[in-house]
Amino acid sequence: MRRLLMFITLALLLTSTWLAFTVGEVVPSEDEKGVTVEKNILYVHVPSAICSTLCFLVLLLTSIAYLVNSKPIFDYIGAASAEAALVFTTVLNLTGCIFSRVFWGPWWTPTPRLLTSAILWFLAVAYLILRAGIQNQRHRARLCAVFGIIAFIDVPMVFISARMMRDMHPANVGFDTAWQGVSFGLSVLSILSLAALFIWLRTDILRSRAQLENEMYS
Amino acid sequence: MRYFWLSFKAIFIKDIVTELRAKQVLPTMIVLGMLIVWVMRIVSEASSLSTQMMGPAVLWIAFLFSGLQAQERAFATEEREDCISGLLLAPVDPGTIYIAKFLVNVIMLCVFEIVVVPVVFITFRVGVGDKWIEFITVLLLGNVAISSIGTLFSAMVQLSRSRGALLSILVLVILLPIMLPATFALLLIFGVIPEEFAGSGALAFVGDLKTALGYMIAFDAIFTVACWLLFGFVVQE
Amino acid sequence: MSQHQKEDSESTVIEIDSVSKAFAAKRVLSSVSLTLPAAQSLCLCGINGAGKTTLLRIISGLLHPDHGSVHLCGCNVSKEPEKTKPRMGVISHKSMVYPDLTVRENLNFFATLYGVKKRKNRIDQLTENIGLFPYRYEKAAVLSRGLLQRLAIARALVHQPALLLADEPFTGLDAEACKYLVSVLNAFTQQGGTIIMTTHDTNIGLRCCNRVVVLDGSRLIFDADTTDIDIDDFAQDYLSYARGAN
Numbered sequence: 277m278r279r280l281l282m283f284i285t286l287a288l289l290l291t292s293t294w295l296a297f298t299v300g301e302v303v304p305s306e307d308e309k310g311v312t313v314e315k316n317i318l319y320v321h322v323p324s325a326i327c328s329t330l331c332f333l334v335l336l337l338t339s340i341a342y343l344v345n346s347k348p349i350f351d352y353i354g355a356a357s358a359e360a361a362l363v364f365t366t367v368l369n370l371t372g373c374i375f376s377r378v379f380w381g382p383w384w385t386p387t388p389r390l391l392t393s394a395i396l397w398f399l400a401v402a403y404l405i406l407r408a409g410i411q412n413q414r415h416r417a418r419l420c421a422v423f424g425i426i427a428f429i430d431v432p433m434v435f436i437s438a439r440m441m442r443d444m445h446p447a448n449v450g451f452d453t454a455w456q457g458v459s460f461g462l463s464v465l466s467i468l469s470l471a472a473l474f475i476w477l478r479t480d481i482l483r484s485r486a487q488l489e490n491e492m493y494s
Numbered sequence: 495m496r497y498f499w500l501s502f503k504a505i506f507i508k509d510i511v512t513e514l515r516a517k518q519v520l521p522t523m524i525v526l527g528m529l530i531v532w533v534m535r536i537v538s539e540a541s542s543l544s545t546q547m548m549g550p551a552v553l554w555i556a557f558l559f560s561g562l563q564a565q566e567r568a569f570a571t572e573e574r575e576d577c578i579s580g581l582l583l584a585p586v587d588p589g590t591i592y593i594a595k596f597l598v599n600v601i602m603l604c605v606f607e608i609v610v611v612p613v614v615f616i617t618f619r620v621g622v623g624d625k626w627i628e629f630i631t632v633l634l635l636g637n638v639a640i641s642s643i644g645t646l647f648s649a650m651v652q653l654s655r656s657r658g659a660l661l662s663i664l665v666l667v668i669l670l671p672i673m674l675p676a677t678f679a680l681l682l683i684f685g686v687i688p689e690e691f692a693g694s695g696a697l698a699f700v701g702d703l704k705t706a707l708g709y710m711i712a713f714d715a716i717f718t719v720a721c722w723l724l725f726g727f728v729v730q731e
Numbered sequence: 732m733s734q735h736q737k738e739d740s741e742s743t744v745i746e747i748d749s750v751s752k753a754f755a756a757k758r759v760l761s762s763v764s765l766t767l768p769a770a771q772s773l774c775l776c777g778i779n780g781a782g783k784t785t786l787l788r789i790i791s792g793l794l795h796p797d798h799g800s801v802h803l804c805g806c807n808v809s810k811e812p813e814k815t816k817p818r819m820g821v822i823s824h825k826s827m828v829y830p831d832l833t834v835r836e837n838l839n840f841f842a843t844l845y846g847v848k849k850r851k852n853r854i855d856q857l858t859e860n861i862g863l864f865p866y867r868y869e870k871a872a873v874l875s876r877g878l879l880q881r882l883a884i885a886r887a888l889v890h891q892p893a894l895l896l897a898d899e900p901f902t903g904l905d906a907e908a909c910k911y912l913v914s915v916l917n918a919f920t921q922q923g924g925t926i927i928m929t930t931h932d933t934n935i936g937l938r939c940c941n942r943v944v945v946l947d948g949s950r951l952i953f954d955a956d957t958t959d960i961d962i963d964d965f966a967q968d969y970l971s972y973a974r975g976a977n
Contacts, residue, residue: 348755398670413754414731418731419653419654421727423650425720426717430667433672433713438671438674440674440678491756500843504844512829575828575829576823576825577828580821580886583816583819583821583827584841585812585813731795
C-alpha cells in the first residue's frame with residue numbers, strides 16, 4: 277500500500293509540475309511583465325495552505341482520539357501531522373514571502389493571510405517544542421494531545437482576527453483557462469498525497485522509535 | 495453546588511494566602527513590567543517614535559511578559575512536596591481547581607495593572623479621557639485571555655518537568671490572534687486613532703471598538719471553556 | 732503461600748480484582764488480586780520497579796487499571812471517586828502539604844476539601860493526638876522532617892478514612908520518628924482502619940503489619956500472615972532476594 281501511495285504521489289507531482297510549466301502556465305498581463313514565475317507560485321502556495329490546515333485537522337482528530345482511548349498510534353499520527361504541518365507552513369510562508377517581495381515590495385507584511393500563515397507556523401513549532409521537552413511517553417502523548425486541541429481551536433480565531441485587517445492579498449484564485457484549473461487541482465492532490473505519505477512514513481518511524489526505547493529501558 | 499463552592503473557596507483562599515506570604519511573584523511582575531515600560535520609553539525617545547502610538551503596544555508587551563510570571567506561579571507551588579497529588583486525592587473536581595487558580599491569576603494581573611498602567615500613562619503621555627469603562631473592559635478581557643490559557647499550560651509545563659521558556663512560547667503563540675484587536679482597541683480608547691476612522695478601512699484595521707471587544711469576548715469565552723474542559727486530562731492520568 | 736478464605740463481603744474493605752497495568756510495552760501488573768478486611772494491615776514488598784507504587788496509585792484512584800477493578804467499601808474506585816476518595820488517606824515520602832501555610836491552615840484546607848464537619852474541633856483533637864498542638868501556628872516549611880511527617884499523617888487522617896495507603900512512609904525518618912509512625916499505624920488498625928503499606932525496610936514493615944505480600948515480575952509471588960512466618964528469617968531471605976535481583 278505504501279509503495280502504491282509513493283507511486284501515486286510521484287505520478288501526481290510529475291504531472292502537476294509538467295502541467296504548471298506548460299499548458300497551465302499563468303501568463304502575465306500587460307502590466308505584469310516579468311512576474312510569470314512568481315505568479316505561478318500559486319500552484320505551490322495555495323495547496324500548501326490547504327494541506328497545512330488539513331494537517332491541523334488531523335492533529336485535532338488524533339488528539340481527541342488519544343484522550344478518549346489512550347492508544348499510542350493516535351499520538352504517533354498526531355505528531356507526524358504536526359511535523360507535516362510545519363513543513364507545509366514553512367513552504368507556505370516562504371512562497372508567500374516571494375510573492376510579497378515581487379508584488380508589494382517588502383519580503384513580509386502583516387496582511388491577514390501572511391499573518392495567518394506565520395501564526396500557523398508558530399503553532400506547529402510550539403507543538404514540536406512541547407513534544408521535545410517531555411521525556412515520559414505517556415505524559416508526552418497526553419499533554420501534546422491537549423495542546424493539539426487548543427492549537428486547532430486557535431486556527432479559526434487566527435483567521436477571524438486576521439480578517440479584521442485590510443487585505444492586499446488576492447482574494448480568490450482565478451483561472452483564465454481550463455488547463456490552469458486542472459493544473460491547480462492536480463497540484464492540490466499531489467501536495468495532499470505527499471502529506472499523506474509523509475505522515476505515514478513518520479508515523480512508522482515514531483512507532484519504531486518508541487518500541488526501541490521501550491525495549492531498551494524495560 | 496455547595497460542595498463546589500466550599501472547595502473552590504478553599505483553593506482560592508489558599509492560593510491568595512500563599513502568594514501574599516511568599517511575596518515572590520507579584521513584586522517580580524510589577525518590577526519587570528515597569529522596567530519594560532521604561533526601556534521602551536527610552537527606545538521611543540532614541541528613535542523619535544510617537545509615544546502615543548507606542549503606548550498601547552508597550553502596555554500589552556509589559557502585560558504579556560509580566561503576566562507570564564503569574565502563570566508560572568500557578569502550579570509551581572503545587573509541585574513542591576507533590577501537593578498536586580494531595581489535591582487530586584481529595585474529592586475535588588479538577589475543573590474546580592482550574593477555576594480557582596484561573597481567578598487567582600486574573601486578580602494578580604489586575605493588581606499588576608493597578609500599579610503599571612499609571613506608569614504607562616505618565617511615561618507615554620497617554621490617557622483614556624472619559625472611556626474608563628471601555629479601558630477597564632479591555633484590560634479585564636486581556637487578563638482573562640492570558641489567565642485561561644496560562645493556567646492550563648502552567649499545569650502542563652510544571653507537571654511535565656519541562657523548564658526554560660516553554661510556557662512563554664506556548665502561551666504567546668496561542669495569544670497572538672487576540673493581540674491585534676486588543677492593541678487596536680487601546681489605540682481607539684487612548685484617542686490615538688480618531689474614532690471616525692474606525693471601520694472605514696483608512697487604517698489597516700477595518701473594525702471598530704465594538705468589533706474588537708466582540709472578538710475579545712468570543713476568544714475569552716471559547717478558550718476559558720476549552721481549557722476548563724481539558725484541564726482534567728492534563729492533571730490526571 | 733498461605734491460602735486466605737474470602738471474608739464476608741460486609742467486612743471486606745478493599746477488593747483488588749485481577750488488576751493489570753502496562754506502560755507502553757512494559758507490563759507492570761498482571762492480574763493482581765487481593766482482598767483486605769477491616770482492621771488489617773498489609774505490607775507490600777518488592778524490589779524497585781516491581782509495581783508497588785503503581786498498585787498503590789491504582790488503589791488510590793490516581794491511575795486507572797487497564798483491566799480489572801478495585802472496590803473500596805463496595806464502591807468502584809475508578810467509576811465512583813466521589814464515594815471512594817473520602818474513605819481513603821494517603822501518606823508518601825513527600826508530605827503533600829503546603830510549606831507556606833501553617834499546620835492549622837494545612838489541616839483546615841484538607842478538612843474543607845474532604846467535607847469534614849466541625850473542622851475546628853477535629854483539627855484541635857488531631858493535633859493534640861499527634862503531638863503537633865504546640866506547632867499549630869508554625870509554617871510547614873520550618874518543621875523538621877519528623878514533624879513534617881506527623882503533619883502528613885494528620886493530613887491523611889483528618890477525614891477519618893477507612894483505608895490508609897502508605898507509600899514508603901519511613902523514608903528519611905530517624906529511629907524516633909519511625910517508632911512514632913509505627914505507633915500511629917498500629918493505633919489506626921486497632922480502631923478498625925485498614926492499611927496498605929509499601930516499604931523497603933521489611934524489619935519495620937513486618938512488625939507493624941499482620942500480612943505480607945511480595946510483588947515480583949508484575950505478579951504476587953508471596954502472600955502470608957506475619958504470624959505464620961519468622962519475621963527475621965523472612966527479612967533475611969528478602970534481603971538476599973532483593974540483592975540478587977539488583
